[in-house]
Amino acid sequence: MPTRIPVVEKILSANDRMAERNQNTLDQADVFAINIMASPGAGKTSVILKTLETLQGRLRLGVVEGDLASSIDAEKAAAAGLPAVQINTGGECHLDAAMLSDALPALPLSEIDLLLVENVGNLVCPANFQIGTHLNVLIASIPEGDDKPYKYPGMYRDVQALIINKIDLLPYVPFNMEYFRRGVEVLNPGLVTFAVSAKTGEGMAAWTDWLVERVKTK
Amino acid sequence: MPTRIPVVEKILSANDRMAERNQNTLDQADVFAINIMASPGAGKTSVILKTLETLQGRLRLGVVEGDLASSIDAEKAAAAGLPAVQINTGGECHLDAAMLSDALPALPLSEIDLLLVENVGNLVCPANFQIGTHLNVLIASIPEGDDKPYKYPGMYRDVQALIINKIDLLPYVPFNMEYFRRGVEVLNPGLVTFAVSAKTGEGMAAWTDWLVERVKTK
Numbered sequence: 001m002p003t004r005i006p007v008v009e010k011i012l013s014a015n016d017r018m019a020e021r022n023q024n025t026l027d028q029a030d031v032f033a034i035n036i037m038a039s040p041g042a043g044k045t046s047v048i049l050k051t052l053e054t055l056q057g058r059l060r061l062g063v064v065e066g067d068l069a070s071s072i073d074a075e076k077a078a079a080a081g082l083p084a085v086q087i088n089t090g091g092e093c094h095l096d097a098a099m100l101s102d103a104l105p106a107l108p109l110s111e112i113d114l115l116l117v118e119n120v121g122n123l124v125c126p127a128n129f130q131i132g133t134h135l136n137v138l139i140a141s142i143p144e145g146d147d148k149p150y151k152y153p154g155m156y157r158d159v160q161a162l163i164i165n166k167i168d169l170l171p172y173v174p175f176n177m178e179y180f181r182r183g184v185e186v187l188n189p190g191l192v193t194f195a196v197s198a199k200t201g202e203g204m205a206a207w208t209d210w211l212v213e214r215v216k217t218k
Numbered sequence: 219m220p221t222r223i224p225v226v227e228k229i230l231s232a233n234d235r236m237a238e239r240n241q242n243t244l245d246q247a248d249v250f251a252i253n254i255m256a257s258p259g260a261g262k263t264s265v266i267l268k269t270l271e272t273l274q275g276r277l278r279l280g281v282v283e284g285d286l287a288s289s290i291d292a293e294k295a296a297a298a299g300l301p302a303v304q305i306n307t308g309g310e311c312h313l314d315a316a317m318l319s320d321a322l323p324a325l326p327l328s329e330i331d332l333l334l335v336e337n338v339g340n341l342v343c344p345a346n347f348q349i350g351t352h353l354n355v356l357i358a359s360i361p362e363g364d365d366k367p368y369k370y371p372g373m374y375r376d377v378q379a380l381i382i383n384k385i386d387l388l389p390y391v392p393f394n395m396e397y398f399r400r401g402v403e404v405l406n407p408g409l410v411t412f413a414v415s416a417k418t419g420e421g422m423a424a425w426t427d428w429l430v431e432r433v434k435t436k
Contacts, residue, residue, distance in 0.1 A: 041257060121257070
């Protein structure tokens with residue numbers, strides 16, 4: 001009598017299956033995509049615009065902007081000359097794979113090397129939803145305070161790069177960098193980290209050099 | 219034959235029923251409670267601690283701190299001499315009425331005039347959950363940027379007071395107060411607003427005077 005062999009498969013959720021499809025679509029178009037997450041007002045759009053400026057044409061960028069409402073961010077990106085799509089989540093606190101799937105056909109993927117997907121400003125919900133990008137990047141910001149890794153551990157665990165933005169405000173707000181970094185290290189040992197100011201441009205070259213390398217070696 | 223009269227009742231959700239029960243508990247103990255909401259790092263805990271200092275004993279305060287993880291905020295409040303309870307939501311992006319219901323018995327309600335409930339740092343989820351407090355207060359912060367009312371309209375609609383914190387950073391970050399206030403006015407006409415710095419204490423007296431008045435006339 002044949003033995004019954006239990007077969008255990010990872011059952012993907014509908015969202016994860018859609019995320020896989022998105023990644024296939026991006027791969028076929030040779031587009032590297034990153035999912036940018038942060039609190040409201042940490043400077044996601046500012047970092048994206050300064051990234052464009054700092055790259056000086058070394059990569060062709062495209063942008064997907066996620067917000068509950070409004071098209072403020074996509075308008076800023078379009079004004080800077082980027083192909084941009086706005087997703088309005090209609091109240092949802094994060095992007096999901098279906099939303100990105102709807103947005104991709106509106107972009108000229110064959111003319112894009114690096115797609116920057118700006119998630120809804122939120123340090124909780126976006127961490128739980130894969131959308132099909134190749135990399136998760138978190139932007140922290142100095143005026144938010146140094147205790148955020150301790151308070152929002154899930155978000156700090158699930159990213160492959162961290163940008164610490166608004167370092168130009170370090171003289172004006174209390175922020176213990178050592179305490180902050182210790183919190184990050186416990187959750188995500190060795191996480192590649194860039195301290196930048198999207199306002200002054202400080203530190204942006206290291207971030208964009210790293211990005212270029214990631215896109216080239218994808 | 220008797221006419222059948224349709225009776226239409228507002229069916230409360232389990233959460234709303236629990237919120238009503240919390241408010242009854244608070245009313246019976248003669249405690250006025252406010253639900254403080256904001257982005258991560260807007261300064262909820264700092265405003266609470268400066269409120270305590272500015273009130274100089276005019277009201278007896280108590281604090282409930284809501285976070286995904288950690289007890290950093292409750293420890294700060296306790297160190298300042300406040301009766302404090304920490305709620306860890308275990309990943310949930312907001313407090314709900316059941317969580318507050320669990321926290322209330324741990325507080326000496328008969329020794330509290332004003333209970334400050336600090337929600338999870340989030341500009342989306344907390345707006346959708348009544349917890350049984352008497353007032354919703356939103357804290358915005360200058361470095362977050364002036365476009366937040368346009369991007370997170372739900373949160374700005376559902377509050378009865380607005381604190382604009384970190385006005386000491388106005389010289390160092392781009393923030394158009396007129397644009398910000400116009401966005402608020404559309405969503406929540408006439409919303410009572412206090413511009414403050416929890417760091418320097420500027421503007422805190424107007425906020426605490428208003429609080430004292432609200433507690434007295436409850």
